[in-house]
Amino acid sequence: MRSRRPSFEQLRLVACLAAALGVQVPAHAYTVGIASASRSLYLQVGVGNMAQANPNSAGNNTTRNNVTVTVPAAALFTGAAQTMQTDSTVTVSPIDGAAYCTPVGKVYIGSFFRTTGSSNNSATLTVSTPATLSSGSATIPFSSIAWTGTGTGQFDSEIPSGSFSSTLLTLVSVAKNTWSESCLLFTYTNPGIMPAGTFTGTATYTLTAP
Amino acid sequence: MKNACRALAAVLLALLAVQANAATYRVDDTGTVVGQAVTPMRWRQPVPGRVADNTIEGQVSVALRLNLSQWVMRQARIYMLLAPTENERLVATWRTQGRLLPGSMRGGDRVLVFEGVVREPFLQETILLNLTADGRALERAQSLQFNFEIEMTP
Numbered sequence: 426m427r428s429r430r431p432s433f434e435q436l437r438l439v440a441c442l443a444a445a446l447g448v449q450v451p452a453h454a455y456t457v458g459i460a461s462a463s464r465s466l467y468l469q470v471g472v473g474n475m476a477q478a479n480p481n482s483a484g485n486n487t488t489r490n491n492v493t494v495t496v497p498a499a500a501l502f503t504g505a506a507q508t509m510q511t512d513s514t515v516t517v518s519p520i521d522g523a524a525y526c527t528p529v530g531k532v533y534i535g536s537f538f539r540t541t542g543s544s545n546n547s548a549t550l551t552v553s554t555p556a557t558l559s560s561g562s563a564t565i566p567f568s569s570i571a572w573t574g575t576g577t578g579q580f581d582s583e584i585p586s587g588s589f590s591s592t593l594l595t596l597v598s599v600a601k602n603t604w605s606e607s608c609l610l611f612t613y614t615n616p617g618i619m620p621a622g623t624f625t626g627t628a629t630y631t632l633t634a635p
Numbered sequence: 636m637k638n639a640c641r642a643l644a645a646v647l648l649a650l651l652a653v654q655a656n657a658a659t660y661r662v663d664d665t666g667t668v669v670g671q672a673v674t675p676m677r678w679r680q681p682v683p684g685r686v687a688d689n690t691i692e693g694q695v696s697v698a699l700r701l702n703l704s705q706w707v708m709r710q711a712r713i714y715m716l717l718a719p720t721e722n723e724r725l726v727a728t729w730r731t732q733g734r735l736l737p738g739s740m741r742g743g744d745r746v747l748v749f750e751g752v753v754r755e756p757f758l759q760e761t762i763l764l765n766l767t768a769d770g771r772a773l774e775r776a777q778s779l780q781f782n783f784e785i786e787m788t789p
Contacts, residue, residue: 453665454718454782455697458673459766461773462691465681480681520684537683541691542774602771604683 471513526608556591560622582607658787666700704756713749
């Protein structure tokens with residue numbers, strides 16, 4: 426049987442080859458690791474915390490702005506829509522300070538979704554309400570409150586006109602890396618005969634990102 | 636066998652001679668220290684504006700140590716190379732302390748950083764790398780591979 430052990434001459438040839446190739450010095454390369462930028466999500470309904478275009482100043486603002494109307498006696502049972510007022514005083518855009526939601530009386534809603542990646546992800550703005558506004562045991566339907574988008578100047582509201590319902594409403598899709606702005610004027614539709622009282626309810630806006 | 640070894644050595648020397656004519660070599664940069672293992676990239680405009688700017692940027696210093704001992708007192712050009720990157724809009728710009736040239740490059744580029752006579756066996760220089768990219772195209776961490784080549788000039 427023939428031996429597979431290399432002969433001395435073969436080993437010398439390999440050694441000769443290795444010595445000859447040994448002049449090729451392996452070169453190092455330095456590596457810089459980079460991490461993608463962080464994601465951020467921001468929603469402001471009425472008064473917010475963020476100073477103009479400064480996300481570091483943003484934080485949770487616990488203020489709940491009110492939208493109210495007192496229906497005058499003369500308007501009762503007429504079906505004439507009643508414009509509502511708000512205690513939100515936001516009339517300029519937090520993007521750049523441009524006059525946007527003027528005059529006072531409308532509710533500013535702004536949001537953005539900052540994210541990396543090339544997929545067409547977008548955030549979704551929704552609003553939820555109970556079925557009714559309540560005054561003690563008396564109720565009126567939340568759907569009796571409607572809104573119209575009234576952005577000022579070149580910037581139109583992105584949230585289309587609509588009205589509340591007892592279900593979760595999708596208001597607008599917020600494209601990634603863009604700022605979505607709306608300025609809503611609320612109205613009480615004043616439908617038919619309603620019980621007397623001061624009726625309250627809460628609408629909760631939620632921005633959700635994938 | 637001795638003849639075979641001589642023949643092989645001759646072939647290899649001939650190959651090396653060809654390489655010497657081409658006169659381009661990878662530079663050993665062992666000892667180079669990157670300021671931080673991972674450079675966090677940040678949005679240039681953290682809040683999207685009316686005009687879209689989706690640039691992200693990061694900075695890192697790199698203490699270079701190039702072993703030029705084989706080419707001392709030789710006229711040479713040294714190039715920095717950046718291997719192709721996943722994000723084709725990534726741009727690396729650097730400032731130097733004067734021993735190397737400042738410049739800018741994208742993945743796949745080869746940029747001149749030195750031209751002259753190599754005076755010392757080790758060239759040490761600290762550069763400040765400024766990295767910019769399109770944030771929308773940089774979804775995960777990446778490694779950027781830089782290396783150096785030296786080219787003998789006649």
